Amino acid sequence: MIAVKRSKQSVLRTNNSVDLFLTVIRVVSLIVIALGLLLFFIEQIRGTALNGDAPLTGGAIRGLFVTGVSQGAMYGLIALGYSMVYGVLGFINFAHGEVFMAGAMSAWITSNILFDNGMWEGGFSFIIALLIVLLVAIVVSTLATILIERIAYRPRRESPRLIPLITSIVVSFFMQNAVLGLFGPASKTLPAPPSWMSDSYTFLEIEGTKILVMVIAAISMAGLWVFVERTKTGKAMRAVAEDKEIAALMGIDVNRTIVTTFAVGGAMAGVAGVLWGLLFRGVSSQTGFLPGIKAFTAAVIGGVGNLGGSMAGGLILGVAESVGPLLILKPMTIPAVSQLKDAVAFAVLVLVLLFKPTGLFGERLASEDRA
Amino acid sequence: MSTRSATDIDPKHSVSVGLIAGISIIFMGLVGLAVGLNERILIDPILSLGYLFLLAVPLGAGYIAANETVLEGMQAPEKGTRDIVAGALAGLAGGAMVGLFLILLDTVDLSEKMPAWGDRLLDMLSFNQGVGGGVVVAALVGTVLGALGGAIHVLKDEPRRVIKIVIISVLSFAILEAIVDDVLGEIGLKPVAKFLYSKSGGLSVLPAILVGIVALGFAIGFKGKGDELKTRYDTMEEAERKQVNKYALIAVVVAAVVLPMLLGKIVNELLANVGLFVLLALGLNIVVGRAGILDIGYVAFFAVGAYGMAVLTTPEAPWRINDTLVHDIFGWLPVLPWLVALPIVVVMTGFVGLLIGTPVIRMRGDYLAIVTLGFGEIIRLLFLSDWLSPTLGGSQGIRNIPGVNVGVTEINGTKPQYVFYLVAVFVAIAIYISHQMETSRIGRAWMAIREDEPVAEAMGINTVTTKLIAFVTGAVLASFSGAIFAAKVGSTFPNSFLLLVSIIILVVVIVGGMGNIPGVILGAVVLIGILGGPKQPGLLAEFSQFKLLIYGALLVFMMLKKPEGLLPNAARTRELHIDEALQDAWLKGDKPSSEDEVATA
Numbered sequence: 001m002i003a004v005k006r007s008k009q010s011v012l013r014t015n016n017s018v019d020l021f022l023t024v025i026r027v028v029s030l031i032v033i034a035l036g037l038l039l040f041f042i043e044q045i046r047g048t049a050l051n052g053d054a055p056l057t058g059g060a061i062r063g064l065f066v067t068g069v070s071q072g073a074m075y076g077l078i079a080l081g082y083s084m085v086y087g088v089l090g091f092i093n094f095a096h097g098e099v100f101m102a103g104a105m106s107a108w109i110t111s112n113i114l115f116d117n118g119m120w121e122g123g124f125s126f127i128i129a130l131l132i133v134l135l136v137a138i139v140v141s142t143l144a145t146i147l148i149e150r151i152a153y154r155p156r157r158e159s160p161r162l163i164p165l166i167t168s169i170v171v172s173f174f175m176q177n178a179v180l181g182l183f184g185p186a187s188k189t190l191p192a193p194p195s196w197m198s199d200s201y202t203f204l205e206i207e208g209t210k211i212l213v214m215v216i217a218a219i220s221m222a223g224l225w226v227f228v229e230r231t232k233t234g235k236a237m238r239a240v241a242e243d244k245e246i247a248a249l250m251g252i253d254v255n256r257t258i259v260t261t262f263a264v265g266g267a268m269a270g271v272a273g274v275l276w277g278l279l280f281r282g283v284s285s286q287t288g289f290l291p292g293i294k295a296f297t298a299a300v301i302g303g304v305g306n307l308g309g310s311m312a313g314g315l316i317l318g319v320a321e322s323v324g325p326l327l328i329l330k331p332m333t334i335p336a337v338s339q340l341k342d343a344v345a346f347a348v349l350v351l352v353l354l355f356k357p358t359g360l361f362g363e364r365l366a367s368e369d370r371a
Numbered sequence: 372m373s374t375r376s377a378t379d380i381d382p383k384h385s386v387s388v389g390l391i392a393g394i395s396i397i398f399m400g401l402v403g404l405a406v407g408l409n410e411r412i413l414i415d416p417i418l419s420l421g422y423l424f425l426l427a428v429p430l431g432a433g434y435i436a437a438n439e440t441v442l443e444g445m446q447a448p449e450k451g452t453r454d455i456v457a458g459a460l461a462g463l464a465g466g467a468m469v470g471l472f473l474i475l476l477d478t479v480d481l482s483e484k485m486p487a488w489g490d491r492l493l494d495m496l497s498f499n500q501g502v503g504g505g506v507v508v509a510a511l512v513g514t515v516l517g518a519l520g521g522a523i524h525v526l527k528d529e530p531r532r533v534i535k536i537v538i539i540s541v542l543s544f545a546i547l548e549a550i551v552d553d554v555l556g557e558i559g560l561k562p563v564a565k566f567l568y569s570k571s572g573g574l575s576v577l578p579a580i581l582v583g584i585v586a587l588g589f590a591i592g593f594k595g596k597g598d599e600l601k602t603r604y605d606t607m608e609e610a611e612r613k614q615v616n617k618y619a620l621i622a623v624v625v626a627a628v629v630l631p632m633l634l635g636k637i638v639n640e641l642l643a644n645v646g647l648f649v650l651l652a653l654g655l656n657i658v659v660g661r662a663g664i665l666d667i668g669y670v671a672f673f674a675v676g677a678y679g680m681a682v683l684t685t686p687e688a689p690w691r692i693n694d695t696l697v698h699d700i701f702g703w704l705p706v707l708p709w710l711v712a713l714p715i716v717v718v719m720t721g722f723v724g725l726l727i728g729t730p731v732i733r734m735r736g737d738y739l740a741i742v743t744l745g746f747g748e749i750i751r752l753l754f755l756s757d758w759l760s761p762t763l764g765g766s767q768g769i770r771n772i773p774g775v776n777v778g779v780t781e782i783n784g785t786k787p788q789y790v791f792y793l794v795a796v797f798v799a800i801a802i803y804i805s806h807q808m809e810t811s812r813i814g815r816a817w818m819a820i821r822e823d824e825p826v827a828e829a830m831g832i833n834t835v836t837t838k839l840i841a842f843v844t845g846a847v848l849a850s851f852s853g854a855i856f857a858a859k860v861g862s863t864f865p866n867s868f869l870l871l872v873s874i875i876i877l878v879v880v881i882v883g884g885m886g887n888i889p890g891v892i893l894g895a896v897v898l899i900g901i902l903g904g905p906k907q908p909g910l911l912a913e914f915s916q917f918k919l920l921i922y923g924a925l926l927v928f929m930m931l932k933k934p935e936g937l938l939p940n941a942a943r944t945r946e947l948h949i950d951e952a953l954q955d956a957w958l959k960g961d962k963p964s965s966e967d968e969v970a971t972a
Contacts, residue, residue: 021729092737165737167930174923181402184486336757343752346745
């Protein structure tokens with residue numbers, strides 16, 4: 001049956017009061033940001049903060065920046081999964097954060113086993129161990145996401161839009177609690193990496209783990225790019241994202257392509273899970289929630305469906321989240337800004353959607369999903 | 372049609388059903404559900420809640436394996452011994468899988484990573500027979516239960532119905548021990564309760580059989596009476612039906628007034644909690660069910676309602692004591708009684724609703740969902756932060772919130788019965804508001820927007836304003852609940868307003884039936900009443916540890932099999948089962964020209 005496609009070209013909207021209100025919000029938020037930055041610069045020039053503390057040193061700012069970039073790389077990797085799935089199916093896969101968590105959990109288990117066998121140290125053996133952990137995490141996350149797609153999403157793919165969205169929230173909720181039940185509430189830590197990983201390198205004095213995280217993220221991203229842009233499967237994925245029906249007419253197996261898309265996104269989330277383990281070392285059943293939301297924010301910042309944009313969005317969000325509270329909120333004499341770190345990330349999400357809902361680098365969505 | 376041979380089964384289907392059953396059992400074991408609920412005895416000494424969960428799986432698998440898809444318009448395949456064979460095969464497959472798992476459980480030690488991995492699980496799954504015996508027993512029990520499941524499928528509808536009623540009655544009496552005991556004690560029938568329940572908990576064997584016999588009597592005695600009543604009601608004249616509705620309403624009101632007096636503290640507490648969630652669910656029902664706006668930060672309004680009430684009515688509220696800007700500006704404000712503060716709280720929450728709603732209302736559905744989630748978390752984090760703690764108490768929250776002074780008495784958490792009355796009044800108001808709005812012009816506009824926004828807009832509906840009205844109405848209903856919550860609990864903490872609360876309210880609305888008021892109420896009664904709220908215990912307090920997991924599993928199941936909920940909204944059902952509707956229409960001979968026509972018919 002041919003589905004009737006309606007043009008979603010919106011009729012001219014005339015809601016002046018709402019527009020006015022939105023403009024006010026935009027202006028106010030800009031003023032707040034500008035004020036914070038202004039105060040920050042005044043503090044830096046004056047040499048003391050408004051509440052009497054010493055202002056941030058150059059080294060501290062550089063440290064925050066590096067932390068932001070390494071976390072942002074991780075967000076970017078997760079964001080790729082959101083972005084690709086949104087590209088083909090047109091809904092936010094809320095459970096993607098949990099796929100990432102599954103990867104981090106598997107990293108916790110494998111790294112501890114390898115540590116017990118004495119492989120989590122030294123130079124060469126550590127790299128091999130890390131590769132094993134990465135491989136296991138990729139397999140676990142990919143399997144998790146394929147299972148989710150098969151069980152939860154495929155049967156309801158043609159339902160009204162709200163249904164797959166709610167289903168994905170529900171799946172995410174279930175996975176969190178299932179993992180909590182399976183592995184218990186006790187805190188789970190990865191073994192400490194060998195000492196050469198915590199040394200600082202290069203003139204920027206970046207910690208070894210952070211360099212490693214950035215390198216792994218860059219390699220994964222490059223691999224993904226080659227896969228999507230240079231292989232036949234990648235081409236099929238792009239075709240399905242553009243128009244499922246036409247792609248099917250061209251002889252592409254749409255179902256299989258959708259599964260591949262989920263799988264590739266899941267693999268990236270698995271890598272990100274290992275990166276989380278390297279950066280923070282602590283894993284719990286709640287691990288997936290916040291990074292998941294933040295990664296989605298990153299995907300929106302970069303433009304949903306736009307892979308390069310997702311990665312860039314991740315970096316931007318990572319830096320904003322790490323530097324923002326100290327740069328903008330702290331100069332306004334708000335105490336304990338680190339508590340508001342997550343609130344800042346959510347605020348970034350809201351502001352991005354207010355200012356530029358199509359993202360900084362433009363969305364790439366199927367024709368029917370374009371708003 | 373000739374009789375089919377007993378081996379005319381689809382082995383692949385049976386085995387795959389069996390394997391899924393096996394995985395489910397292993398999963399239940401590994402999350403600790405089986406062992407955790409083994410303590411709770413249902414029928415002393417035969418059955419515990421943990422075993423009920425485990426044994427129900429192969430039974431269900433047998434039934435499913437025996438079930439064949441019946442195509443509409445085709446002759447249904449004959450039932451017979453083949454069903455039992457198919458069921459037994461499924462049970463055997465499941466049992467074999469559990470057997471393999473037992474061997475794994477014995478040889479590998481993963482207890483360091485998985486707390487449930489260990490001897491207790493082994494003992495339970497092998498029925499204390501050790502590994503070797505356990506494998507045999509598991510396969511045997513699986514086969515027998517699978518065959519039983521298949522046998523239930525073979526039964527005619529009538530005996531199946533009777534068996535169902537008997538089993539459900541016995542299990543309800545066993546599971547609802549606490550409430551039955553409470554009620555019997557309250558009306559002076561303590562000896563009956565003593566007779567029914569054994570000392571170690573659970574029904575004794577003899578009473579269990581008696582309950583079963585009584586249920587059997589009822590099931591046979593009242594056969595078809597329900598349908599009869601329904602047809603009589605359906606064939607009534609309009610005026611007469613209205614009359615009956617009125618009587619039913621009066622009966623409900625009387626029951627709501629009288630029942631709490633007869634019930635004990637536990638049940639009243641439960642009813643009050645259910646009432647609070649009914650209020651929240653009714654509010655979210657307008658937002659999600661009616662206007663189709665997926666708000667997953669709904670708890671924000673509950674929080675604002677509770678905090679608003681706490682701030683206005685508490686003499687020792689942090690902002691009154693600490694020297695802050697808020698104190699300087701509003702310090703003159705007297706401590707208000709609950710009833711006076713309520714309108715202020717409502718207006719305040721409505722305003723917050725407007726503030727949050729305006730920027731998000733034009734966003735695409737899924738963006739809106741995630742942004743509302745973000746707002747919900749921002750509000751909670753602000754309540755929690757040191758920044759606002761001189762005003763709102765931070766992680767210490769606001770304590771010593773006075774109850775509701777209604778002249779004769781003060782309603783607070785120590786008198787759950789009065790809290791229930793208070794909640795009931797507001798639930799009635801909420802139902803009235805919801806119903807009035809749904810049946811009015813604005814309700815039809817919501818429906819139009821939910822179904823197709825661009826078309827609704829083209830028809831001249833101001834979509835932004837209409838959606839905002841839904842959003843704000845939902846916020847106001849949540850503020851009622853929050854205001855009562857603050858007075859009931861006597862304190863507000865940021866951690867009472869986790870995202871989890873939003874999700875559970877959403878669950879209630881979905882399970883009950885999105886867009887349908889009775890459905891939403893039923894959802895709250897069933898879920899919050901039985902399983903319990905995010906922090907509040909339900910009837911099955913022993914579930915508390917696994918509550919969220921069960922919520923999750925239930926929800927996934929609902930979304931896949933019955934996304935329209937228990938008591939669905941008619942239009943929504945048609946929309947979600949478009950294929951079946953098309954098929955039915957085709958069979959009747961009228962061919963609808965498009966899917967849309969069926970969905971809106």
